[in-house]
Amino acid sequence: MLLPTLDWHPQPRLEPLHLDWLARAGVEVAVLRLDRIDPLISGNKWFKLVHYLRAAHEAGAEGVMSLGGAYSNHLHALAAAGKRFGFPTAGLLRGHPQDTPTVRDLEALGMELHWLGYGGYRERHAACFWGPWQVRYPHLHPVPEGGSGLPGAQGCMTWAASVREQLAALGWTDYHGWWLACGTGTSLAGLVLAEAGERPVYGALAVPPDHGVAQQVERIVAEAGHCKPRYELLDGSRGGFARVDAELTDFIETTTAIELEPLYTGKALMLLKAHVEAEAFAPGTRLVFVHTGGLQGRRGFE
Numbered sequence: 001m002l003l004p005t006l007d008w009h010p011q012p013r014l015e016p017l018h019l020d021w022l023a024r025a026g027v028e029v030a031v032l033r034l035d036r037i038d039p040l041i042s043g044n045k046w047f048k049l050v051h052y053l054r055a056a057h058e059a060g061a062e063g064v065m066s067l068g069g070a071y072s073n074h075l076h077a078l079a080a081a082g083k084r085f086g087f088p089t090a091g092l093l094r095g096h097p098q099d100t101p102t103v104r105d106l107e108a109l110g111m112e113l114h115w116l117g118y119g120g121y122r123e124r125h126a127a128c129f130w131g132p133w134q135v136r137y138p139h140l141h142p143v144p145e146g147g148s149g150l151p152g153a154q155g156c157m158t159w160a161a162s163v164r165e166q167l168a169a170l171g172w173t174d175y176h177g178w179w180l181a182c183g184t185g186t187s188l189a190g191l192v193l194a195e196a197g198e199r200p201v202y203g204a205l206a207v208p209p210d211h212g213v214a215q216q217v218e219r220i221v222a223e224a225g226h227c228k229p230r231y232e233l234l235d236g237s238r239g240g241f242a243r244v245d246a247e248l249t250d251f252i253e254t255t256t257a258i259e260l261e262p263l264y265t266g267k268a269l270m271l272l273k274a275h276v277e278a279e280a281f282a283p284g285t286r287l288v289f290v291h292t293g294g295l296q297g298r299r300g301f302e
């Protein structure tokens with residue numbers, strides 16, 4: 001049953017972030033706490049899924065199937081939503097069977113898992129990929145890896161309204177831009193569409209710059225018919241996706257004001273610090289940092 005799912009409208013809180021390096025530069029940051037909308041359905045994932053779930057409901061499906069790795073935040077949130085709202089889920093996993101905390105959660109949350117190997121997983125963009133899975137699971141609607149694409153981005157557009165509603169409570173009359181981690185660029189594209197050129201969106205790339213994020217953002221923005229996107233992609237990957245170095249670990253451990261993980265949010269905030277310290281933002285600048293979640297994935301690094 002997908003209908004009860006569509007009635008859930010989580011409202012992420014906007015909270016001030018107090019850090020010495022921000023204070024020294026006179027830059028103010030508020031964090032949109034997507035990580036706190038729910039203990040299990042955490043981060044940007046729900047928002048990227050919601051339009052796919054609506055499409056699944058409209059197509060008469062009972063549940064959904066999607067793809068991800070053995071630490072996937074996307075599959076984790078999807079499995080948790082299935083358990084919470086009572087719809088069936090199946091997960092197609094990259095590689096060979098692995099026993100990770102995330103995989104154990106997926107099983108406990110009732111997701112049916114299939115390991116595709118590496119070659120099988122690489123086929124996921126092929127036109128015929130979903131055919132056999134739709135035969136096997138005719139009642140499940142396919143959702144692309146990570147909830148990427150325009151429907152995913154459209155679900156993230158609501159963050160702009162959430163922020164505007166909470167500005168006064170922070171004592172802010174306005175804000176000057178957004179800062180967030182990018183994996184596929186879908187979340188960033190949602191904010192670019194929501195801002196419609198009014199304020200810039202800065203994306204800290206969690207993957208190397210040659211991974212096609214810029215093209216993906218351009219594709220989504222063009223598909224939405226928007227022609228004046230205002231955003232900047234900055235390399236926050238520190239040499240590769242999931243590459244974790246001592247400086248990053250130390251930054252996360254010493255930034256006790258907010259819980260971060262090393263793949264996305266830790267790297268994004270660390271890159272913001274470098275930009276603030278390089279005086280990229282004038283004193284008085286007010287930024288919204290989107291906490292995109294991912295804290296469950298930390299267990300792979302502990």
Ligand SMILES: Cc1ncc(COP(=O)(O)O)c(C=O)c1O
Pocket residue numbers: 043044073074146181182183184185186187188264265292293294295
């Ligand atoms: C915790 C976290 N933050 C950020 C992202 C990046 O989101 P997007 O793929 O929409 O750029 C992801 C997933 O890709 C994620 O799991």
